[in-house]
Amino acid sequence: MTPEAAIVPTGLAELHAAAAAVGLTVTSSGSWPETDADGEVTALAGFIESDFSPLLAQVATRALRGRAQQQASGTVTAIVIVTSLGDITSATRVAAAVDAGERVPPLQFFQSVPNSVAGYLAARWHLTGPVVCVSETTAGLDVAALLIDDADADEALVVCVDLAVTDGGRHRAAAILVTGPVRPERQGNRRIPRE
């Protein structure tokens, strides 16, 4: 958890490996950019001025489309967003508008927290599990494992998104759908020192 680590978005390969390390099984995944065709992030209705929420929705949709067509009835899916800086584009624009005494667009209010795009995904894909956002990948996977072990979710959609924050940088995002098995003995939080 160093500041330096925050500028390196988690790629799909790292995400698969980190999930395996906490005993989670990846059932589907998606990433962005996936091919050279991934130049511009597709706009998402209701979200403005920033690629954060559209990118999150796009990569999550890729993972959700790849999962088995027939979900067991009543499957509860949690959404765990991992982002080291959040929607830095929106935050910067709002601050600039406030400082300049300009009007803040009302839609910026709704997208000012990562939960909103999670709510969009939850409604679109009928994901009835908890919605969580944390700032680091291992924490996100630990949260996913804990929710499954606790039976607040049967599976979890873990979406890692970070916008490019330097000139010439490129957004990167990856999403995985993970499931148990339930392992009560799982040391999902083994990074926490014991007495």
Next chain:
Amino acid sequence: MTDGPAAASTPTARRGAGSVVVTGAAVLSAYGRGTAALLAGLLSGQPAFAPVQRFDVGARRVRVAAAMPGRPELLTEVTRAVREACDDAGLSPSDRARSPLFLAIHTDPAIARAAEPDQPGLGPDAFTASVADGAGLTGEGIRCYMSACVAASTAIADAAAIIARGHADRVVVAGGYLVDRDQFALFDAGRVLADDGQVRPFSVSRRGLLLGDGVGAVVIESSESAHARRVPPLARVAGWGRSGDAYHPCLPHPEGRGMARAVTAGLQRAGIAAEDLGYINAHGSGTGQSDPAETNALRLALGDAVETVPVSSTKSLHGQALEASGVLELIVTVLAAREGLLPVNAGFLGQDDRCRLNLVLGEALAATPEFAMSLNAAFGGANTALVIGLP
């Protein structure tokens, strides 16, 4: 939008076998620093809302919030609260050095105005690490939760779940929000702030929410750990539940189905019936859609007990502390239950038939609940329920 599953389909919640307790707490609110100031403010029944002096609100539609005087700084105040909670729990320096921090914040307040090359170093991870370092906590296993108004309550639920499973002995959970110009501008633009200057949860003629300062920290640990240190618990974290509505980006499910599942899971983990609840500190934002949805959730999850369990939303007194709400309101719930006085649901003008609950009205209610619940909800349809038990 799609329908969520009925509460009846809630799977049986699991939890580890361990008993989890709160051994220390510290808080800042518009009533001042410290739990005594907060409790006195709550029991006064006088809302802390006043014209905002901290920054220019001349261009805003609403100009009121519950903010303490001056310009407190978030890193300083959160670090202070974490230190004070550790002091309250009697943690030695070596105890602290083995205790991780789960922190709930929106982000580092400085990041939006920082030069772009500096922004990566100002992220929530770096902020959390600074708090942990400043309070003498370990840098290992720390987390930052940013899930809007359920960030802190989710962090508390996760800490309790981890400890109950025996994966950790102790976690310090903190949250912080100080009324700031950017969030104020956003909420004003979203037209969700109460333009009559009061928060009136579950009332007719309610006009919306108002922001409020909230910084809180709690030490959560296993009963065995507290017993070994000979520290009496303030309360038990008896149960917890988290759920989603699967309904809308920012509106709650009107039938409260998601929140009902969180309440049910909280009761299941606590091993109690709805009738055992002696107080509910409601989410109670005071907005048009949220209060009826929460009422429906409580009616769905509690059945007949909803007619008798006392309910109040103390957001009507201390305001909406966003990411810090969960820890501020857990502390409120613990303080009220231990004091034997349940805070009033302030600002109430009259019965809204869509919000029929047994509200604490007029003045604080004398009661000694054995179990109490703190509820929170957020954009994205996120819901949490925390059940505390008095030791």
